[in-house]
Amino acid sequence: MLSSGLTLIFSMMGVLNFAHASFYMLGAYFAYQTGLVFGFWPALFLAPILVGVVGAITERYGLRKVHKFGHVAELLFTFGLAYVIEEVVHLIWGRAPVDYRIPESLNFTLFTLFNTQYPAYRAFMMIISVGMLISLFLVLTKTRIGLIVQASLTHPDMVQALGHNVPRVFMLVFAGGCALAGLAGVLGGNLFITEPGMAFAVGSIVFVVVVVGGMGSLVGAFIASLLIGAIQTFSIGLDLSFIDLMGVLGVVIDSNSSWYAGLSITISQTAPVLPYLLMVLMLIVRPRGLMGTRES
Amino acid sequence: MRLMSLLCFALLSLQVSCGQTNKEVVIGFVEGLSGPFANIGEVALRHLQLEVDEVNRRGNLPNGIRMTVLPFDNKTNPQEALLVFRAALDAGVDYVFQGNSSSVAVALSGAIAKHNHRNPDHPVLFMNYAALDPALTNEHCEKSHFRFDADVNMKMAALTEYIAVRKDIDSVYLINQDYSYGQAVSAAARSMLASKRPDLRIAGDDLHPIGRVKDFSPYIAKIKASGAQAIVTGNWGSDLTLLIKSARQMGVDVDFFTFNVGMTGGVTTIGESGIERVHQVTNWHGNINDATRENARLYREKYPDAFEDAYYGSIRRAVRMLEKAMIESGSDNPETVGFALRDMEFIDDAGLVSMRADSHQLLQPLFVSKLVKISGEFDLVDIERTGLGFETLAEIPAEKTHMTTTCQFD
Amino acid sequence: MERVFNKSRLILWGSVALVFALLPLLFPGGFALSMLSQLGIAIIFALSYNMLLGQTGLLSFGHAVYFGLGAFMTAHAINFVEEGAFGLPISFMPLVGGLTGLVFSLFLGFVTTRRPGTPFAMISLGIAEMVAASALMFTTFFGGEGGIVTDRTAGGAVWGVSYGPQVQVYYLIAVWCFISMALMFVITRTPLGQIANAVRDNPERTQFIGYNPTRVRWIMMSLAGFFAGIGGALTTINYEIITAESLGLMASGNVVLMAFIGGIGQFWGPIVGAVLVTFLQSALSNFTQAWLLYFGLLFLLIILFSPGGISSLIAMHGPLWRAGMMKRLMPSYVSALCSGGVTLIGIIGVIELLYRGTLLVGVHVAFTWIVAGFLVLVGAFFLRRAIRSVAQAWEDLSPDLAKWS
Known part of the structure; x- marks a missing residue:
């Protein structure tokens, strides 16, 4: 269930960005580095800000130039950026995982439920994720800033004409999205593992959440991340396969038959691949996603 | 001049091998x-x-x-x-x-x-x-x-020799990456445990896609529910680290039997959460005897x-x-x-x-060892300056890992 | 209608064939031959990808799926031939791969081509993830980690060609590469190719004039799958082993890079990209560990400053060349080249120093750091001026150029 909280933070931007997971990784590494100097708590704030600054620079000197060439070029730019960020991380921190740990003050068991301990740090993550979501939702829908941001996304020319600096709004939105990804990295990096491969590991699942939820929809992303978390959790618990299904129907397949290997795959085995199946089906049936309002 | 020095540097860095003799x-x-x-x-x-x-x-x-x-x-x-x-x-x-x-x-x-x-x-x-x-x-x-x-089967033979002696373990859980290596580990564990410890219960056998699982907590919950006392896994890299960290965070106190935990970065990322619980089977580690310590x-x-x-x-x-x-x-x-x-x-x-x-x-002889905190009284070497190292629990003689081969050189 | 192969084109294609035939004589080494074979395969693959991206406007992140499936099917077919299940000379094995690619892209294309743009890209990504994941799970067909091993000499020698020596494999690849290139070129000139362009630029209008954009996309995707499959089959024959990596996301990403770096606007763009990328990957990686970084930076630079890829940069100079105005650009180009070169050396120095930072010690390191940093700064300063003068030179030229044409 936790990965849902994590992926949620990612998907708020609604911008398709291959490098988004790389900003997540940068967040974890920055937090590790600043944490060495200042400790975990200042790092929790510093690292996302740093990532946001990197994001702003990326937007200002990279994406803005590519923007006029269209969506495909933007997507490809972030694709290339992901490569570069990964290599730069190799350069600076090396290829082995770094020892980024959960702070001692949060490293205890919160409560025990059905014999399973629930660590405090996960609860802390949950609180921050949901808190961020709610505040972001409020900012975007209830305040004047949110109004301008939303208007800039849909009617840039009009907003420009009204005297707002639309490119700067874009830059700040992008930086904000990156900072959120960075925050996710700060929180997730020590719970999971901080290594150069971590961006690749989460990269595509983030896409799935954004696409299934509907691009540009916060609520959709929230629902989608819960949905995907639930699907994965429950399917891992199911040890059923086609063989069992056919056994119920009275068909017995010899374990030597060439079909056996394919059909004996259990649902739990495929669990981590199911989100992709969901994404493909969703795109075919309802390309705009669960709550999306636009197609691309 | 500057350019020349840079060129020299570039040549050096390009690892151009000069003056190769016969x-x-x-x-x-x-x-x-x-x-x-x-x-x-x-x-x-x-x-x-x-x-x-x-x-x-x-x-x-x-x-x-x-x-x-x-x-x-x-x-x-x-x-x-x-x-x-x-x-x-x-x-x-x-x-x-x-x-x-x-x-x-x-x-x-x-x-x-x-x-x-x-x-x-x-x-x-x-x-x-x-x-x-x-x-x-x-x-x-x-x-x-x-x-x-040693290949997968030989390592598993060594590990199962050890588990056969550990009568306090009466159920194990197999969890592996879903590709040929992980499948081989799972199959070897099943067949060898069945012959060496017929009384042992295999509480579960899971395969998960390699490098795709971000959060192992559902798997850990399943393992917990199965009541297994030990986990046998061929996982490596982040799949192994995440599995062990996740289990420890959720308070699942089981033994881990692994093959690849000593690989670079493994001990650092697992850290304290693996002490006294994480075991490995290897053909070498630093704390076998004085000679290995010297080499380390x-x-x-x-x-x-x-x-x-x-x-x-x-x-x-x-x-x-x-x-x-x-x-x-x-x-x-x-x-x-x-x-x-x-x-x-x-x-x-x-x-x-x-x-x-x-x-x-x-x-070659294979060794089952356990991750321990290196304290001053033992003269053991630690790994990656973590203060943690491996302590030999059992030496499995080479002949116990002899497998029949289908190989035929022509 | 314009004839597809007029005289000058025939000469061009003839010389391409000649170059293909003569290359092994120029580079007879073992590594060079393997490299050339790999180039041929990369060219087919990149061109087939450009049928999607360049011509039909479909950005796919899963093109290696058809490449890989074609390769696996070919591997099995060769093994069947070895067992004597049926007979098919190795020379025609690429057809097996092509047909496999065709069948799968027909099937998958049917559901995925309804939407262009980002949804299509996402679907292709999802499918690529699923296929890559299942390739590791189903060890019977995909051979697990070791992959499927074949022996290309299995069918025995046909007309004295056994495919034992690498040079024979090279010629097989060259012939198929040439045929595929020619076919793909012809396709761009057919009404189908033209309509595909129209679908890329404006699907709605295409629909108004009576074509179904979805169907056009579907056909183009199937054809692209066919050619990708041929490339896959040739890979199997070349390496005699095929593993799950070849249909993974990395392989798919690679072909995107090739097509884009070379340029998707020209037919021959992806060829340039395929040659450059394959060469860089093999040659650069022998020299430096940072090759991925250089590679990524090159890609970013091209997207930022020349979204049409290298080929559009070259094509841009075509009219000037014909008008004989090239020499007016030369001074600014030379200065840009020099300052760019200095910056490049500086940047390379910094990157290499970073990569080797832990291995080198001593006074020389500090010195090289200073030198490298200095070069970057000086180079960048002059590069900015040079770029301005290049832009100025182009501006000065444009009125004359307009007059000339």
Whole structure:
């Protein structure tokens, strides 16, 4: 269930960005580095800000130039950026995982439920994720800033004409999205593992959440991340396969038959691949996603 | 002037080998040196370089031959490996060292055998120090291939010998990555446990896609519900770390039996959460005896800035046995050396090892060890400066890991 | 209608064939031959990808799926031939791969081509993830980690060609590469190719004039799958082993890079990209561990400053060349080249120093650091001026150029 909280933070931007997971990784590494100097708590704030600054620079000197060439070029730019960020991380921190740990003050068991301990740090993550979501939702829908941001996304020319600096709004939105990804990295990096491969590991699942939820929809992303978390959790618990299904129907397949290997795959085995199946089906049936309002 | 110095630097950094004489044996290190597994490749390269330097320091090779190492980046991809193998041939490589990734090993082994068949005047030997796929010494075995690590089945045989003695464990859970290696671990564990501990219950057997699971907590919940006392896993890299961290965070107190926890970064990332719980089966680790400790210290002295510690006992054995084979045969021709290697016995720091002539698989004692906190009273070496290290629990003699082979050299 | 192969084109294609035939004589080494074979395969693959991206406007992140499936099917077919199940000379094995690619892209294309743009890209990504994951799970068909091993000499020698020596394999690849290139070129000139362009630029209008954009996309995707499959089959024959990596995301990403770096606007763009990328990957990685970084930076630079790829940069100079105005650009180009070169050396120095930072010690390191940093700064300063002068030179030229044409 936790990965849902994590992926949620990612998907708020609604911008398709291959490098988004790389900003997540940068967040974890920055937090590790600043944490060495200042400790975990200042790092929790510093690292996302740093990532946001990197994001702003990326937007200002990279994406803005590519923007006029269209969506495909933007997507490809972030694709290339992901490569570069990964290599730069190799350069600076090396290829082995770094020892980024959960702070001692949060490293205890919160409560025990059905014999399973629930660590405090996960609860802390949950609180921050949901808190961020709610505040972001409020900012975007209830305040004047949110109004301008939303208007800039849909009617840039009009907003420009009204005297707002639309490119700067874009830059700040992008930086904000990156900072959120960075925050996710700060929180997730020590719970999971901080290594150069971590961006690749989460990269595509983030896409799935954004696409299934509907691009540009916060609520959709929230629902989608819960949905995907639930699907994965429950399917891992199911040890059923086609063989069992056919056994119920009275068909017995010899374990030597060439079909056996394919059909004996259990649902739990495929669990981590199911989100992709969901994404493909969703795109075919309802390309705009669960709550999306636009197609691309 | 500045430009010149930079050019010199560039040339140096391009590893242009100058002044190659005839009295050199070229060892081609064909390994992933860029991309996600590059750090593992670099660690192995440092091991190889250390051993080769030692060989040259001793200077016992016939006719005053020296060894040099030429690294080639195979990008951990079988096809790239075949391409750089050709480049290695053009550079005059006589011995190829590789080990990370069985898919690359199978490809290289086949290509080297085909090369030897088609170019008998320039034979090449393949020294495999870590690729564990049993096929390499069974259905895909080649005369030019030698494996110095124990394969999956041999390691599992050693592990199950140990579990057979641990009567306090009465149920285990198998969780593995869903690809040929993980499937092989799972199958071997099932069959060997069934014969050695018929009373033992296998509480569950899960396969998960490799590198795709971010959060293992659902799996851990399932393991918890099954009531297993131990987990047997062939997982490596982040799949292993996440599994162990997740279990400890959720307070699931089980023993882990693993194969790859000592790999670079493993101990650092698992850290405290693995103490007294994480076990491994290896052919070498730093705390077997005084000789291994000495070798571990030697590595750290040579590479004081390196993150990792000595890990690959098989590289050491491969180079030393190569040296011995050259001295005994008085030649550096890979074909002659290969004949000398094929039934060689050798005494290394951890005991007597011997090459099997029928499959070119090294038989060696294997060790089950446990991750412990190194305290002052023991004179043990730690890993990656964590203050944690491995403590031997059992030594499984080489003959217990003898497997029948389907290999037939023609 | 314009004839597809007029005289000058015939000469061009003839010389391409000649170059293909003569290359092994110029580069007879083992590594060079393998490299050339790989180039041929990369060219087919990149061109087939450009049928999607360049011509039909479909950004796919899963093109290696068809490449890989074709390769696996070919591997099995060769093994069947070895067992004597049926007979098909190795020379025609690429057809097996092509047909496999065709069948799968027909099937998958049917559901995925309804939407262009980002949804299509996402679907292709999802499918690529699923296929890559299942390739590792189903060890019977995909051979697990070791992959499927074949022996290309299995069918025995036909007309004295056994495919034992690499040079024979090279010629097989060259012939198929040439045929595929020619066919793909012809396709761009057919009404189908033209309509595909129209679908890319404006699907709605295409629909108004009576074509079904979905169907056009579907056909183009199937054809692209067919050619990708041929490339895959040739890979199997070349390496005699095929593993799950070849249909993974990395392989798919690679072909995107090739097509884009070369340029998707020209037919021959992806060829340039394929040659450059394959060469860089193999050659650069022998020299430096940082090749991925250089590679990524090159890609970013091209997207930022020349979204049409290298080929559009070259094509841009075509009219000037014909008008004989090239020499007016030369001074600014030379200065840009020099300052760019200095910057490049500086940047390379910094990157290499970073990569080797832990391995080198001593006074020289500090010195090289200073030198490298200095070069970057000085180079960048002059590069900015040079770029301005290049832009100025172009501006000065444009009125004359307009007059000339």
